Amino acid sequence: MENTVIQTNKLTKQFIKWRGLSSPRHPFEKKIFTAVRDVNIEVRRGEIFGLLGPNGAGKTTLTKMMCTLILPSSGSATIAGYDLVRQQEKVKASIALVSSEERSFYWRLTGRQNLEFFAALRGISREKAARRIPEVLDQVGITEAANRRFQEYSTGMKQRLGLARGLLADPEIFFMDEPTKGLDPLATKHIHDFIRENLAARGKTVFLATHHLAEAEHVCDRVGIMYDGEMKAHGQVDELVGDFTLADYFHDIISESTVEH
Amino acid sequence: MLRKPLAFLKKDFLMEISYRFSFVLQFASIFFSVVLFYFVGQLLGEAPSVQRSISEYGGDYFSFVLIGIAFQNFLSVGLGSFSNNIRAEQMIGTLEAMLVSPTRLPTIVLSSSQWSFAFTSIRVGAYLLLGGLFFGVSFGGARVLPALTALVLTVVAFSSLGIISASFIMIFKKGDPIAWAISTSSTLLGGVYYPITILPDWLQIASYAFPITYALRAIRLSLLQGQGFSQVGGDLGALVIFSAITLPISLLIFRFAVRRAKRDGSLAYY
Ligand SMILES: Nc1ncnc2c1ncn2[C@@H]1O[C@H](COP(=O)(O)OP(=O)(O)O)[C@@H](O)[C@H]1O
Ligand SMILES: [Mg+2]
Numbered sequence: 001m002e003n004t005v006i007q008t009n010k011l012t013k014q015f016i017k018w019r020g021l022s023s024p025r026h027p028f029e030k031k032i033f034t035a036v037r038d039v040n041i042e043v044r045r046g047e048i049f050g051l052l053g054p055n056g057a058g059k060t061t062l063t064k065m066m067c068t069l070i071l072p073s074s075g076s077a078t079i080a081g082y083d084l085v086r087q088q089e090k091v092k093a094s095i096a097l098v099s100s101e102e103r104s105f106y107w108r109l110t111g112r113q114n115l116e117f118f119a120a121l122r123g124i125s126r127e128k129a130a131r132r133i134p135e136v137l138d139q140v141g142i143t144e145a146a147n148r149r150f151q152e153y154s155t156g157m158k159q160r161l162g163l164a165r166g167l168l169a170d171p172e173i174f175f176m177d178e179p180t181k182g183l184d185p186l187a188t189k190h191i192h193d194f195i196r197e198n199l200a201a202r203g204k205t206v207f208l209a210t211h212h213l214a215e216a217e218h219v220c221d222r223v224g225i226m227y228d229g230e231m232k233a234h235g236q237v238d239e240l241v242g243d244f245t246l247a248d249y250f251h252d253i254i255s256e257s258t259v260e261h
Numbered sequence: 262m263l264r265k266p267l268a269f270l271k272k273d274f275l276m277e278i279s280y281r282f283s284f285v286l287q288f289a290s291i292f293f294s295v296v297l298f299y300f301v302g303q304l305l306g307e308a309p310s311v312q313r314s315i316s317e318y319g320g321d322y323f324s325f326v327l328i329g330i331a332f333q334n335f336l337s338v339g340l341g342s343f344s345n346n347i348r349a350e351q352m353i354g355t356l357e358a359m360l361v362s363p364t365r366l367p368t369i370v371l372s373s374s375q376w377s378f379a380f381t382s383i384r385v386g387a388y389l390l391l392g393g394l395f396f397g398v399s400f401g402g403a404r405v406l407p408a409l410t411a412l413v414l415t416v417v418a419f420s421s422l423g424i425i426s427a428s429f430i431m432i433f434k435k436g437d438p439i440a441w442a443i444s445t446s447s448t449l450l451g452g453v454y455y456p457i458t459i460l461p462d463w464l465q466i467a468s469y470a471f472p473i474t475y476a477l478r479a480i481r482l483s484l485l486q487g488q489g490f491s492q493v494g495g496d497l498g499a500l501v502i503f504s505a506i507t508l509p510i511s512l513l514i515f516r517f518a519v520r521r522a523k524r525d526g527s528l529a530y531y
Contacts, residue, residue: 069528106353121364
């Protein structure tokens with residue numbers, strides 16, 4: 001389907017954990033841990049897809065896998081029409097990853113210097129970067145802070161700089177891993193509005209991992225519910241929950257899974 | 262083509278000078294070590310046994326050791342900078358942000374060490390300048406081209422060892438035994454502070470396994486004695502052979518390490 005920009009087919013990630021010194025008798029015995037199991041997702045162009053799940057569900061692992069940072073153990077995926085494993089460079093050129101990771105910038109450099117560096121890595125020419133950086137700073141509303149060091153930024157400003165970095169190359173798909181983690185309600189709202197008005201409205205596809213029910217409910221067109229490495233359900237928010245709230249639905253899924261064990 | 266490497270250079274330069282005090286301190290410590298060895302040189306100065314053992318290089322201990330300590334910096338940076346810089350990016354948390362951009366890991370690894378090499382060259386220049394201007398070392402007859410050739414070959418040889426060491430860091434995150442062993446043995450056996458001829462025979466033979474031995478000899482002979490390619494050709498040849506063997510091996514090991522780290526999902530961990 002031409003309009004499908006993210007498609008995964010039984011995407012799976014297993015981590016090998018060596019028992020090591022925690023089990024001195026068998027230090028070389030390995031334990032296989034499945035962080036993501038047989039996940040099938042389809043996200044259409046311009047859609048905001050929410051990946052909802054509690055901590056440890058495997059959201060970050062799945063997101064990083066789709067950004068080429070972690071190699072899948074099995075299964076396959078196409079991102080923006082490119083094969084996730086065989087066409088990594090093309091995949092990377094089509095996406096941006098915005099995470100809640102404050103550590104992904106140089107703290108001693110200014111916001112602008114950080115953006116200049118990452119613009120070069122994105123392959124943006126010097127002239128284009130000189131035009132583009134003020135634009136994205138303005139879009140996320142931190143123009144006045146551009147020449148201050150990143151270490152002086154508030155959590156909200158750091159998050160916005162993360163968004164600005166994602167916007168630099170104006171890619172087709174935005175992966176966001178808990179982009180509102182640690183933000184106050186106002187800053188959270190700012191990010192939510194931004195996703196709707198500046199990304200979705202311009203036809204960008206957003207893949208948003210979150211453990212906030214309200215976030216998924218308010219911002220996303222469709223959600224997938226992940227628990228224990230598996231995609232338990234997905235669909236449009238109102239379809240999924242019917243007369244219930246998403247919270248009830250979420251609880252049901254989690255308690256069902258727990259009973260199964 | 263050079264856009265990405267230059268961006269690294271600029272970024273690392275800005276980071277370096279943002280620590281103003283440490284920037285200044287580095288040059289101060291060069292000054293103090295030059296002074297220190299100047300006085301050691303005074304002490305050993307006229308001793309016939311010293312003059313005899315380094316007569317090949319002109320007989321002046323201070324000139325001899327100045328070149329040793331200055332160029333040993335290239336050993337440290339070649340061996341250590343790749344792994345240190347990758348580890349630093351892992352720890353800052355920026356490595357992942359680089360890796361989601363359409364930039365290949367080898368570009369990242371090589372580019373992130375450029376500033377270390379540039380800064381080391383400046384520091385080595387400072388050693389030589391201080392020695393030449395204020396402490397009476399004579400570079401009058403120096404042959405620059407053979408020395409530079411030796412330098413480039415040395416950097417390549419040391420770097421290939423450093424890339425192997427970075428592969429270790431990539432997988433095991435720390436505790437890289439290779440770099441430590443090579444760096445310690447090179448300092449001990451490679452003729453940094455004393456000529457290898459004072460070592461027992463079996464250690465002298467061992468010293469020929471380390472590229473620093475050839476590198477220091479070629480650089481000393483060309484800078485202090487004005488010897489040309491015909492005289493230092495053997496040492497340069499040894500460095501070429503060394504690099505021709507270790508460089509491809511190091512690149513292979515590095516590729517393996519990257520795949521391994523992506524499989525383990527541990528690229529950004531430290
Ligand atoms: N590199 C790794 N090695 C081993 N286990 C991992 C690794 N990364 C994540 N995990 C495990 O996978 C599970 C899912 O983690 P994660 O994807 O971070 O969940 P989430 O983002 O939903 O909180 C967790 O149990 C975590 O301990
Ligand atoms: Mg997570």
